[in-house]
Amino acid sequence: MAELTNLPPLRIVAIGGGGGSAQVLLGTRPFFAERTAVIAVTDSGRSTGAARTIAAIPAPGDLRNLLATLAADPNAILPRLMQHRLRSPAVPLLDGMALGNLILGGLAQMEGDFAAAVALARQMVGCPEQVFPVATTNTHLCAELIDGRVVKEEIAVRALGKPPIRRLFLDPPAAAYPPALEAIMAADLVVLGPGSFYTSLLATLCFDGIVTALRETSATIVFVCNTTAQPGQTDGMSIADHVTRLVDVIGPGVLDVALINDASGLHPAVVARYSAAGLTPLIVTETDRQAIRALGVEPLVRDLAEPDPGPRELWNKADTIRHDPQTLGLALWKIALDRHDQATG
Numbered sequence: 001m002a003e004l005t006n007l008p009p010l011r012i013v014a015i016g017g018g019g020g021s022a023q024v025l026l027g028t029r030p031f032f033a034e035r036t037a038v039i040a041v042t043d044s045g046r047s048t049g050a051a052r053t054i055a056a057i058p059a060p061g062d063l064r065n066l067l068a069t070l071a072a073d074p075n076a077i078l079p080r081l082m083q084h085r086l087r088s089p090a091v092p093l094l095d096g097m098a099l100g101n102l103i104l105g106g107l108a109q110m111e112g113d114f115a116a117a118v119a120l121a122r123q124m125v126g127c128p129e130q131v132f133p134v135a136t137t138n139t140h141l142c143a144e145l146i147d148g149r150v151v152k153e154e155i156a157v158r159a160l161g162k163p164p165i166r167r168l169f170l171d172p173p174a175a176a177y178p179p180a181l182e183a184i185m186a187a188d189l190v191v192l193g194p195g196s197f198y199t200s201l202l203a204t205l206c207f208d209g210i211v212t213a214l215r216e217t218s219a220t221i222v223f224v225c226n227t228t229a230q231p232g233q234t235d236g237m238s239i240a241d242h243v244t245r246l247v248d249v250i251g252p253g254v255l256d257v258a259l260i261n262d263a264s265g266l267h268p269a270v271v272a273r274y275s276a277a278g279l280t281p282l283i284v285t286e287t288d289r290q291a292i293r294a295l296g297v298e299p300l301v302r303d304l305a306e307p308d309p310g311p312r313e314l315w316n317k318a319d320t321i322r323h324d325p326q327t328l329g330l331a332l333w334k335i336a337l338d339r340h341d342q343a344t345g
Contacts, residue, residue, distance in 0.1 A: 009033030010336055013187040013219070015134075015210075016040060017200030018062030022069040023322065024191050024224065025129050027329025031336075036130040036183040037070075038210075039063050040200045042141035042170070044154040047085070047098050054093075055105025057114050058138050059154075062200070063131065064100035067118075072126030079125050115177055132183065134204045137174035141203050143167065158199045158232045165198055165233070168206050176209040184210070187219040189336045192255075194224045194323055197242060198233045205249050214250050220339040222257045222332065223297075227305055227321035231278035239284050240291035247295050255297050257335055260284050261304040261323065270308050270321075279320055302331050 011034040014021040021037045028035060041058035043049070048061035064082055071079035082100025089095055100121075107117035114136040122131050141154045145163040152171065184190055193201050205211055214221060225242055229235055234242065243258050263281045271281050284301050292299040306324040 010188045011186060012189045013038060013183050014191045015204050016193050017195035018065035020193055020195030022066045023325045023328060025070060027325035028332055031329060031333035037066055038132050038134050038180045039066055040204050041133045041135055042154050042203045047096055047101055050093050050097060051101035051105050055108060056138060057105050057108045058133060060101045060104040063118055063133060064098060064104060067121050067125050067127050067131060068100060070127045070129050132177055132180040134180055135174050135177050135207045139170045139172055139174040142169050142171050154199050160232045168198060168202055170206045174207055176207040181209050181213045184213040185217050187217060189332060190219045190221045191332060192223045194226050196230060196233060197226060202249060211250050215254050220256045221254060222259055222335060223255055225258055225260045227261045228274055228279040228281050238288055239282050240288040243292050243295060243297060253296055257298045257300055258292050259331060260299055260301045262301045304328050
């Protein structure tokens, strides 16, 4: 491993949803001088969907969550206010609304630009990372299922009990935000995931320009595989299936590393609790490893999960086994250093 003093400042870009990208960037703060998030904007769930209707903006929820999490002091009043959910039974549209969604909507109307609204909110909470929406177009995620049916809007794409997803598309089609593409091109490491596989990660890849940037950047590209299957999205998919689908989207020879959580040591009670909710822990097998290597991708298996916090109540979303930010950040830093050593001989 190279001496740290001989290394240039490292640049990382995290692509996906607000929760997973926040874990990546929290963990990599000690190691990467420039850290950028490129965040999904097609959610149409209850609070975010209502905010989209009220303010005519792309989905703000993932951005709000990431900004509040990455705030200079997440326990300060403003980040807590952004995460606060209104209790308004008398006005059902606002009942459960995350106030930060409305703040982003108000800023977008004031500035006439959604990206400017995100930049202002970032300044307000003192977030040290650069944060970009993947796009500024108010578009919707749609999917063609394997039976030929088409479902429209993200909440239907992740609905339970439907056939598997064949492909994703946007209605209307939309281009990626140019500064997001520039960040990808300038990065040393690009991290895809973790997070909702179809509705966060693959959704960001639907925007024109993102896949091309991933193919053309000199950055090392890492996929952080989820720890569990996701009901309505990845039911029955193995770890190798996840990697295969991602490679199908971005093309061969683009993805360098699949970083996989070693779930073999999970306590049976923890496995049973998640499995009962349809969140089957993903266990890597030798067959997975061989299939991933056959795709030209290096599988790296590490114990990346945070200590079990017990059951959590999440707003309108299923719980999952989360990655530990510090452990994940260290693993990503080591990948970046190893690739730097290889490039410099």
